[in-house]
Structure formats: C-alpha cells, structure tokens
Amino acid sequence: MELKSNAPAGDIQTRWERHRFEMKLVNPANKRKYNVIVVGSGLAGGSAAATLGELGYNVRCFCYQDSPRRAHSIAAQGGINAAKNYQNDGDSVYRLFYDTVKGGDFRARESNVYRLAELSVNIIDQCVAQGVPFAREYSGLLANRSFGGAQVSRTFYARGQTGQQLLLGAYQALSRQIADGKVKMYPRTEMLDVVVVNGRARGIVTRDMVSGKTEVHMADAVILATGGYGNVFYLSTNAKGCNVMASWRAHRRGALMANPCYTQIHPTCIPVSGDYQSKLTLMSESLRNDGRVWVPKRKEDVGKSAASIAEGDRDYYLERKYPSFGNLVPRDIASRNAKEVCDEGRGVGPGGLGVYLDFSDAIKRLGEAAVSERYGNLFEMYERITGDNPYKTPMRIYPAIHYTMGGLWVDYNLMSNVPGLFVLGEANFSDHGANRLGASALMQGLADGYFVIPYTLGHYLAQQKFEPVSESTAEAKDALRSADDRIKQFLSINGKRSPDSFHRELGKICWDKCGMARDAAGLKEALKRIPELREEFWKNLRVLGSGAELNQSLEQAGRVADFLEFGELMCNDALQREESCGGHFRTEHQTEEGEAKRDDDKFTYVAAWEWKGVGNAPQLHKEPLTFDYVHPSQRSYK
Amino acid sequence: MKLKLHIWRQPNQSAQGAFADYELGDVSEDMSFLEMLDVLNEKLSADGKDPVAFDHDCREGICGMCGMVVNGSPHGPRKSTTTCQLHMRSFKDGDELWIEPWRAQAFPVLKDLVVDRSSFDRIIQSGGYISARAGSAQDANATLIPKLDADTAFEAAACIGCGACVAACPNASAMLFVAAKVSHLGHLPQGQPERYSRVRKMVSQMDAEGFGGCTNHKECEAACPKGISISHIARLNRDLVKAQLTAAEEKAVSEGAG
Numbered sequence A: 001m002e003l004k005s006n007a008p009a010g011d012i013q014t015r016w017e018r019h020r021f022e023m024k025l026v027n028p029a030n031k032r033k034y035n036v037i038v039v040g041s042g043l044a045g046g047s048a049a050a051t052l053g054e055l056g057y058n059v060r061c062f063c064y065q066d067s068p069r070r071a072h073s074i075a076a077q078g079g080i081n082a083a084k085n086y087q088n089d090g091d092s093v094y095r096l097f098y099d100t101v102k103g104g105d106f107r108a109r110e111s112n113v114y115r116l117a118e119l120s121v122n123i124i125d126q127c128v129a130q131g132v133p134f135a136r137e138y139s140g141l142l143a144n145r146s147f148g149g150a151q152v153s154r155t156f157y158a159r160g161q162t163g164q165q166l167l168l169g170a171y172q173a174l175s176r177q178i179a180d181g182k183v184k185m186y187p188r189t190e191m192l193d194v195v196v197v198n199g200r201a202r203g204i205v206t207r208d209m210v211s212g213k214t215e216v217h218m219a220d221a222v223i224l225a226t227g228g229y230g231n232v233f234y235l236s237t238n239a240k241g242c243n244v245m246a247s248w249r250a251h252r253r254g255a256l257m258a259n260p261c262y263t264q265i266h267p268t269c270i271p272v273s274g275d276y277q278s279k280l281t282l283m284s285e286s287l288r289n290d291g292r293v294w295v296p297k298r299k300e301d302v303g304k305s306a307a308s309i310a311e312g313d314r315d316y317y318l319e320r321k322y323p324s325f326g327n328l329v330p331r332d333i334a335s336r337n338a339k340e341v342c343d344e345g346r347g348v349g350p351g352g353l354g355v356y357l358d359f360s361d362a363i364k365r366l367g368e369a370a371v372s373e374r375y376g377n378l379f380e381m382y383e384r385i386t387g388d389n390p391y392k393t394p395m396r397i398y399p400a401i402h403y404t405m406g407g408l409w410v411d412y413n414l415m416s417n418v419p420g421l422f423v424l425g426e427a428n429f430s431d432h433g434a435n436r437l438g439a440s441a442l443m444q445g446l447a448d449g450y451f452v453i454p455y456t457l458g459h460y461l462a463q464q465k466f467e468p469v470s471e472s473t474a475e476a477k478d479a480l481r482s483a484d485d486r487i488k489q490f491l492s493i494n495g496k497r498s499p500d501s502f503h504r505e506l507g508k509i510c511w512d513k514c515g516m517a518r519d520a521a522g523l524k525e526a527l528k529r530i531p532e533l534r535e536e537f538w539k540n541l542r543v544l545g546s547g548a549e550l551n552q553s554l555e556q557a558g559r560v561a562d563f564l565e566f567g568e569l570m571c572n573d574a575l576q577r578e579e580s581c582g583g584h585f586r587t588e589h590q591t592e593e594g595e596a597k598r599d600d601d602k603f604t605y606v607a608a609w610e611w612k613g614v615g616n617a618p619q620l621h622k623e624p625l626t627f628d629y630v631h632p633s634q635r636s637y638k
Numbered sequence B: 001m002k003l004k005l006h007i008w009r010q011p012n013q014s015a016q017g018a019f020a021d022y023e024l025g026d027v028s029e030d031m032s033f034l035e036m037l038d039v040l041n042e043k044l045s046a047d048g049k050d051p052v053a054f055d056h057d058c059r060e061g062i063c064g065m066c067g068m069v070v071n072g073s074p075h076g077p078r079k080s081t082t083t084c085q086l087h088m089r090s091f092k093d094g095d096e097l098w099i100e101p102w103r104a105q106a107f108p109v110l111k112d113l114v115v116d117r118s119s120f121d122r123i124i125q126s127g128g129y130i131s132a133r134a135g136s137a138q139d140a141n142a143t144l145i146p147k148l149d150a151d152t153a154f155e156a157a158a159c160i161g162c163g164a165c166v167a168a169c170p171n172a173s174a175m176l177f178v179a180a181k182v183s184h185l186g187h188l189p190q191g192q193p194e195r196y197s198r199v200r201k202m203v204s205q206m207d208a209e210g211f212g213g214c215t216n217h218k219e220c221e222a223a224c225p226k227g228i229s230i231s232h233i234a235r236l237n238r239d240l241v242k243a244q245l246t247a248a249e250e251k252a253v254s255e256g257a258g
C-alpha cells in the first residue's frame, strides 16, 4: 500500500492557499443533500460539527457524555498557542512552524505543521468573536504568556481553564446549529463500529447508553474526533471515559494506525496514593518556574520527613545534571529523570514513586503572598487531594501519561486511507510528530474543526457519486450484528473478574514496559503478557446486568476489550522503532549524555500499521518524511 | 475507616427507587469520594450484585458530569468542591452517609444516581451563544475589552453546568445556571447584539423545561462548586425587564411595521 500524503508541493508558505483554490467546492444549494456524521464533541468534533452545520450540511454528532459540553477537552488548563506576535517578541507563523517541527523531534509532516501554524491566528479571532473570555491586560488587549519553555509569549489563556472556555465556545456554536436543526445531537451514545460500503466509510453503529438500543446511522462521510488513547495505561490525566474504541474499530475496518508508540508523559502530576487510585491529576507545569525538584541523596533517607533532611543531603538532580535549564528542562527529560531516581530507590512518598517539588526557597525569596498569588489555586487543589500543605512541606510529584501523539493515519486533507473517513484532533497522528509542545493540542483540534475540514470534506464530497445506501445494506446489517454479538458475549462469559481489574493490569504492563523508557526485552515481555491477559479477559470477564439498560460495566468492558488489542500494537510499534525520539525513549538508543538518540537514516518515516486480525502480526507501511525547511538537529539541554 | 452507606437505587426512569444500605470498611482518607464508590462497586460486582450507577468523567472538578447529594448537600460537605474532588478525609470512621441523585422535575432520574440534564442543553440552545460564523471574525485585538469586564465574564463562564444549583434550590430553579451564561455573554461587546433576545429566550426555555422560579433563597450560590455569585441573577433580572420592553419593538420591526 502506498501512503500518499496528498500534501501540495512548492513553497510551503503558499501550500494551503493553493490547495484551497484547487479543491472542489460543493454548491451551497447542494450541501443540505449531504449527510455527515461527526463522532466526538470535543474541540475538534464540536468545532467541526458546528462549522459544517453552519455551512449547510446535514450533521449528526455523537458523544458518550450526557452533554457535548463535557468532552475531555474541557480539562485543558494551560493555554492555546497562536502566532499572533501581539507581544512583538519575534514570533511569526514560520517560528511556530519551526518550533513545532523541532519540538516533534522531526517526525511530523512539514506541510501539515505549517498549515497549523498559519491557521492558529484565525482560531484566536474566531474564539474571541464567540465570547471566549481570554485573559486580558489593563489596556483591554489580550494577554499572553510563555508556556512549556517557548522563547516567545504566544500562549493565550483563560486562567487555568483554557480548554473549558474554548470548548464552551465550540459547544455554544454547536448548540446554535442544533437549535437551527442543522445538527442533530446524540449524547450518551457510543460508537461501536464503522460501516464501510464499497471501500468507503458510509456509516457507524452506535449504542444508546441509556436504553441500550444499538442501531446503524448511514451518511456520505464519517468524521472521527474521538480523542486520544492515553487510558490504555489505565492511570493517566485523561478523563475516565476516554477510550480508543472509535479509532480501533475504524482500524479493524481498514484504517491504518500511525505511530501509536508516541505517547507524552507529563512530569508534574500528583503521585499515586493507593491501589484504589482511579486517575491522576495534572498540576500545571508552571510550578517548575519556582519549585525546585529534589530527592534525598541517600536511599536510607527516603522514609524521613523532608524537613529533617539537611540541605547537603538533598540531590537537586535536575539542577545538577542540566545546569543551564535546571528545573525547566523539557517534559520528557524531567519525567525520565524522576523515574531514574525512583528506580534507584530514592523516590519519596507511598511506594517510593514521587519526587519533591519544593517551594521553600521561592517563599523565602518572594514571600508567601507572592507565591500564593502565582500558585494559590494549585496549592489548594494539591492540599485537597493529598491533605498536605505545600507552603509547609514540599509537594510530591510524579510523571503521568498525558497525551498521545499517535493515532489514525490521515493525509493532508485529514482523510484516512479509507475514503470518506476523516479523523480530527488528538485521534489523528498528524501534526505533533513524536512529541507535542505545550498548548498546541487545543490549537490543532480547533484548526482541524473550524478551518480545515470545512474545505477538505467538500472537496471529497464534490468528487464522488454517492449511490444511496440504507440501514439494511448487507454491510450495515453485518456491522450491527457483530456489535450485538460482542455485547452478548461480554454478558455471557460470566467469569470472576471485573472489566476494571483487567484494565488496571493492562495499564500496569503498558506503563512498566512501554512507558517513560522502553527496551526490547521489556517490550517483548509485554507482547507476551498482553495476549495472555486478553485471553483471560475473554474467559474470565464478569459483566452483570443486561444490554438493554444503562450498564456502566458493559461500557467499560467494550473499551477494555479494545485497549487489550491496541496495547499490543503500541508495543509492537515501540519495538519496531529502534531509535529514541520525542516521547519514545528506547534505553538502548541514547547519547552519552543520556539524551534521546534519533536514527534519521533509518527512521524518518511514519509507521502506519494495518490490521491483520487478533493475535496476527500487523503489517507495517511507511510514509517517508522529508524536511525541506527545518533541518534535523540533535537537541541538548546541558 | 468504616462507613455506613444509604444509597438511592432506582433501576430506571419509570421504576420506583429506594435507599439501599451498605457497609464499607477499609476506606482510606486519601480516596476520593468516587473512588470510595468504585471500591463499593467492585465489591458489589464480586458478590453478583448490580453496581451503583453514577455519572463522572474528568474527576478533576471541571467537566460537570459528576454530582450527587451527600447528607443533604449537593456535592457533599466541602465548599467549592465537586463530588469527584471531595476526599474521604472530609469524613470520619463510623460516619453514616445518605447518597442520592439531584432531585428536580427537570432532571429525571435515569438510574440510581444518574439524572438527565438535557434540559440545560436545551436552555443553551435557545440562545446561550453569540452567533459568530467561522471565517467572519475580525482581528482578536480589534475590540478592546476592559479587564474588569473580561474577568467578570470569565467568572460567570466558569460554570460547569453540573446542576448543583438546581439540586440545592427549594424551588428547583435553574436561575443561577441561566444567569451565569447571560452574564458571561452580556459582559462582552461581542454579546451585545443578541443580549436582550438571549435573556428572553433562555428564561422562557427554563420555564418550559419545568424549572421553578427564583425566590432568593441563595442556596444555589452556597452549593455551586465554582462559586458563581448570585449577583449574576440580579443582572439577569435587570436585562430581562429591559428585554420585555424591547420585545414588542423588535416584533414590530421584524414584521415590517417599522
């Protein structure tokens, strides 16, 4: 299979403009004749459904929460990037493009990234017009901050609730289309399968999560905007319901899954406190601006209280190893170093999985009031969860899975290799390469939904002839039957273990063997254990109740079943990629300084996997990447 | 710690519900309230009993999905805290907890602690937005917005739509929810063109959904996990008066009489 990116050639700065001109248009009067399905109502899906509805298409939009306003995008805290250069500090579309390609460790498609940087400025305009209350200066102008180590202040924010405000903007735009009858919304509805007819995506199978009714929805195109797969690790900063089901079902119907091993770990999360732990809470990265990270120098001291460990017995390991960046090294480096000191037995707190983030120097230097002004709400949140007061004792932090760069393969038009199946937002693999910069996920979701799909969808529709297909087409009936059978199977196994217990076990395997650092031996072990666990799942699962009611264990069983297949692919991808890049760190491949070591000669490609059946080796397809503008270099933070 | 739980069990919307009693030992004070329910559910499933259904997603206090009444208080005893952010250290060994769903005519119970809040969505659909077509926006800094207005709009916009205000109100009114949106958009220059039609439509949708009227009990403000102020309700009322005055005028214009 040849993977055609369909990215325009020529001068990168005019690629999107030229492409827009070359794309076919759907006549305004004809738009209402097209039916479009959007699965997901987060920033990507919500903005897409609203915009397509406004253009005149007939849209049906689905989400698993009780309201589109609750998609996981709502939890994003820090902000959204845009190359507005309102600060006059040297930013430009080209610089944002450059930073994103470099930040992605040279594993993203240049054309897509340039377009993203270009559209970023329109996003801010659009959001302000919708009433998104971004932070402002006393002048009444928009405020910006520098985020995640960027050298320019290009991040727009709404206190620590940027994702919430952006999502409410999209949700309100969507609500207007719902009221106008252009979008029909299906909340509390999960997508169980894609229906492919004559090689093209023509519909989906869904389950009403209240009545349990499964049904088929047919359309002319299907858009998936179903978010990331971070919950394959069980513990992550994602919402509990985040899942890979929609992407995975599409994968099983032929869509290629790209770079699943590219996962991002966030260094400052609240550590696990016990076996009952259900999720991890992110603490804003800004804390590292003033907090100092340390662990005891000696293993013997880990049980002591922080206060009783003398200054000379503390190891401020980031400051020691990276004198010029200190506590502000990039996310992956901060995370890996925390793991390293914990592996050495010097971690603090329950289970030894934590490092201190200490504000006592900042309090001495700035005073408690100033520290509280900056971080008061975060300290409060920390205290609420842990019962510790960070003004008095240092915080404990530990890395956690936060974002997934991999996802379904898409071309420049955001269409997968299955014609008519488009993928937006975190669910696709397209823009962040092997590592995402802070505040760029929100940007990507909204660029995809407001400004890319409205053009590329029309281009696809205008080129096709659509024979009418009904819910009773053989392919649709088959897909519905197999979804029903699967539900029956979950309910009939009648074993001993809950879906949650399988999920936890899978998560632990993935975290231990395919988490912050990976090696061939560990990955091979995971590849042995995951299929075993999957086998047990299908023999020993217990789901009570019936399919014809609100049944949360049944919902979870479906998600875990897919994670059990997906986890295996993720490990295969990590094993295949014999290099370190971005969020993928293979311990066999590091520089003498302990930095990720890429192998550009061999691995400058997108790894896109084709499904070959449960337990069969997936087939690898490669999309070669070229870098005509930003030339690969090795990063160093010493 | 050990707890005695009385939890509302109701198989579906049309069934009669009742409290069921459970004992739960080994509850750690570091658990969140929902993790305590997870533990209970694992235990129930192991015993072959139907687990308790409850809504949740982010477990970070931002999505607004979770919510239950604990000992009479929506989201439990801690101020400005959603159920998912409530931790068991707020309770002590031997405590007895009564856990029930939001109670309001406009929020029918779907199962156990899960309620249907789609009435909130329909209120937003009736006018809780600014009509801004993608592609038509001017430069984001072209209109200056005084910081105070932007900050006030933000505070109102922080509403997570959980419904605790309704659950807390003796009249089951949705006034705080509606006022928060009216105030958020009404504080911004972009929200002015639709300001009065918005308040009129949203309030009339709220009434149509079967929410009660506001008689100033202020319970909503106390229960709101995001601390949304009832001053927004006063503002809504002022806008509403004006909206009713302008309604007749608008109608005449739109019918061509002007």
Ligand SMILES: Cc1cc2nc3c(=O)[nH]c(=O)nc-3n(C[C@H](O)[C@H](O)[C@H](O)COP(=O)(O)OP(=O)(O)OC[C@H]3O[C@@H](n4cnc5c(N)ncnc54)[C@H](O)[C@@H]3O)c2cc1C
Pocket (backbone or CB within 6 Å): A039, A040, A041, A042, A043, A044, A045, A062, A063, A064, A065, A068, A071, A072, A073, A074, A075, A076, A077, A078, A079, A080, A162, A163, A189, A190, A191, A192, A225, A226, A227, A228, A237, A238, A239, A242, A243, A245, A246, A282, A402, A403, A424, A425, A426, A427, A438, A439, A440, A441, A442, A443, A445
């Ligand atoms: C705690 C946290 C903080 C973050 N902070 C930032 C930040 O400051 N800046 C930044 O840029 N990024 C941040 N991110 C990342 C960013 O929030 C996400 O990548 C982004 O919001 C994803 O948007 P989305 O629209 O692709 O998916 P989501 O918002 O996850 O939406 C997915 C949608 O799909 C639906 N769905 C999923 N599966 C199914 C199914 N099977 N059937 C039906 N519907 C389904 C869901 O209901 C939902 O509507 C953060 C992430 C986390 C976890």
Ligand code: FES
Pocket (backbone or CB within 6 Å): B055, B056, B057, B058, B059, B060, B061, B062, B063, B064, B065, B066, B067, B082, B083, B084, B085
């Ligand atoms: S689960 Fe999201 S607010 Fe509680």
